[in-house]
Amino acid sequence: MQQPPPYAPQGGAPPPAAMVSKVEMTISCEGLRDADVFSKSDPICVVYNLEGNKRREIGRTERIDDNLNPKFQKQVIVDYHFEEVQKLAFHVFDIDDNNNDVSKADFLGKCECTLGQIVSSSNFKRPLDYLGRNFGSISIQAQEQGGMQKSVAMTLKGVKLDKKDWFGKSDPFLEFHRQLLDGSYALAHRTEFIKNTLNPNWKPMKINTRRLCNNNPDTVIRVECFDWNSNGSHDLIGEFFTTLAELEQANAGKTFPLVHPKKKSKRGYRHSGEIVVETLTVAREYSFLEYIQGGCELNFVVGIDFTGSNGDPRDPSSLHYLGGTTPNQYTQAINAVGNVIQDYDSDQLYPAFGFGARLPPTWQVSHQFSLNGNPSEPDCHGIQGILGAYQQCINSVQLYGPTNASPIVGNVAKMAREALHQQQAKDYYILLLITDGILTDMDQTIHMIIEASELPMSIIIVGVGNADFSDMERLDADDALLSIGNRKAKRDIVQFVPFRDFKNVPSHKLASAVLEELPDQLAGYYNTNRLHPIHE
Numbered sequence: 001m002q003q004p005p006p007y008a009p010q011g012g013a014p015p016p017a018a019m020v021s022k023v024e025m026t027i028s029c030e031g032l033r034d035a036d037v038f039s040k041s042d043p044i045c046v047v048y049n050l051e052g053n054k055r056r057e058i059g060r061t062e063r064i065d066d067n068l069n070p071k072f073q074k075q076v077i078v079d080y081h082f083e084e085v086q087k088l089a090f091h092v093f094d095i096d097d098n099n100n101d102v103s104k105a106d107f108l109g110k111c112e113c114t115l116g117q118i119v120s121s122s123n124f125k126r127p128l129d130y131l132g133r134n135f136g137s138i139s140i141q142a143q144e145q146g147g148m149q150k151s152v153a154m155t156l157k158g159v160k161l162d163k164k165d166w167f168g169k170s171d172p173f174l175e176f177h178r179q180l181l182d183g184s185y186a187l188a189h190r191t192e193f194i195k196n197t198l199n200p201n202w203k204p205m206k207i208n209t210r211r212l213c214n215n216n217p218d219t220v221i222r223v224e225c226f227d228w229n230s231n232g233s234h235d236l237i238g239e240f241f242t243t244l245a246e247l248e249q250a251n252a253g254k255t256f257p258l259v260h261p262k263k264k265s266k267r268g269y270r271h272s273g274e275i276v277v278e279t280l281t282v283a284r285e286y287s288f289l290e291y292i293q294g295g296c297e298l299n300f301v302v303g304i305d306f307t308g309s310n311g312d313p314r315d316p317s318s319l320h321y322l323g324g325t326t327p328n329q330y331t332q333a334i335n336a337v338g339n340v341i342q343d344y345d346s347d348q349l350y351p352a353f354g355f356g357a358r359l360p361p362t363w364q365v366s367h368q369f370s371l372n373g374n375p376s377e378p379d380c381h382g383i384q385g386i387l388g389a390y391q392q393c394i395n396s397v398q399l400y401g402p403t404n405a406s407p408i409v410g411n412v413a414k415m416a417r418e419a420l421h422q423q424q425a426k427d428y429y430i431l432l433l434i435t436d437g438i439l440t441d442m443d444q445t446i447h448m449i450i451e452a453s454e455l456p457m458s459i460i461i462v463g464v465g466n467a468d469f470s471d472m473e474r475l476d477a478d479d480a481l482l483s484i485g486n487r488k489a490k491r492d493i494v495q496f497v498p499f500r501d502f503k504n505v506p507s508h509k510l511a512s513a514v515l516e517e518l519p520d521q522l523a524g525y526y527n528t529n530r531l532h533p534i535h536e
Helices: 115-119 209-213 244-249 288-293 329-344 382-394 406-420 442-452 470-475 507-515 518-528
Strands: 021-030 043-051 054-060 076-080 087-094 106-114 124-130 133-144 149-159 172-179 185-190 205-208 221-227 235-242 255-257 274-285 297-305 349-355 357-359 364-366 379-381 427-435 457-463 494-498
Touching (some): 021 115, 054 076, 106 133, 115 133, 115 288, 133 288, 149 244, 172 209, 185 205, 185 209, 205 209, 209 244, 288 518, 329 382, 329 427, 427 518, 442 457, 442 470, 457 470, 457 507
Parallel strands (some): 297 427, 427 457
Antiparallel strands (some): 021 133, 087 106, 149 205, 172 185, 221 235
16 A cells, blocks of 8 residues: 655654544424414424533524424434533423524423433433423433444564664564544554564454544554653654555455664665564444443442441541531542442442441451341442441441451352343443452452453442552553463453542542443453344
């Protein structure tokens, strides 16, 4: 293929360009109020984003004349962020002027909801509120924009790469960049670097085609090979250009010469090594939203640390103190995460457990007990049900220890394993574990997490208080998959954050931090196991 103009890479690489999901909303109404005397209402629907006491218009439909049951053709498009509670308001007006000025229009009714409620419902329909009365209804259908997604799974190796280090060979890694409309490039994927070799074999990789080439098989892809340096000033070994169409047609063993743009004009220069495609397949890749709209539900489970290091709950300095004007950190974490996830669980029943307390009447230490006091039915109804059970529990148990989390992790893994037998993308489990210190049973918990990495579940850990949580970062395997001994996790399922980093910011910032990886974890699990959305 024809090579684009030469490009001189900068030292160090930018982070991958964010890919935002966009949702198209199709709106219809039934039984609208008739605000016109000699004809029927001429409705239009205006959609607002609600943030606190402020509202911002994000789109509107067309106006339809003389119709009390309008089916609007013009869709309203909104950016979708799973990790946020996106509050929306749908206001329906009767417009009588050609300027579509709603400030002069008759109000017909409104509906307020979250985007999460819409996308998780196969048929979202709500009454329209008109001055405190239900008057007509509104239906909203959501569809992810962008069409069918695919992923490219490939295994690459390098052969006879240039030597870049004085006292060794090279530490090579690859970067894939997609070309944008203005001719610039955005980073799509970066491999791991391999120490001290000129013939690297990189781990198998999977890249979504939306990120790799914006779903266009003819989009130019630039592949660069660098020698890694600890100071971030990585040295370019060489680059080549290709397209997804060319890669798909390539047979196993196809080679791409790496050319350094500053060396190619030199006499006798051929290349700086070669990249060999060992395996490459392109497969259908379902998105998080496709699984949610296909019938997958998020099952929320909470585990709370009741160890003595939290402090006496009667003392205002205790992390479990309930008498302050500001909710304690446990309550804030449950609210922040639960308020997002509740839109994706239809029955609103959430198992909630505690660990590390002595329980009446025997006052034996328990490493897993139901907050509601019912071991056979640990479900709480709604987020408020969890908080109510927590508040009642804190006044009836004795904080003790040690901080053992593995029993709760193992219990949720058991629930997820039962879902695995369904052989459907139906139930995905999310454990929110809140603790004030380092786990006493760290090794056992790691073993449990490694087992859970093969199951439909993710774990969110929030560290409350001022303890040193450096060891907990090990569980959040962003750089390398969690391992212990000769056992290694199949995938990264843990997200850990210390609450103190979000103590003085709005609660949605905490939710965003702990939930941002969950959509990819869910979709990655089901795609890897070739489980399609139930209602595809």
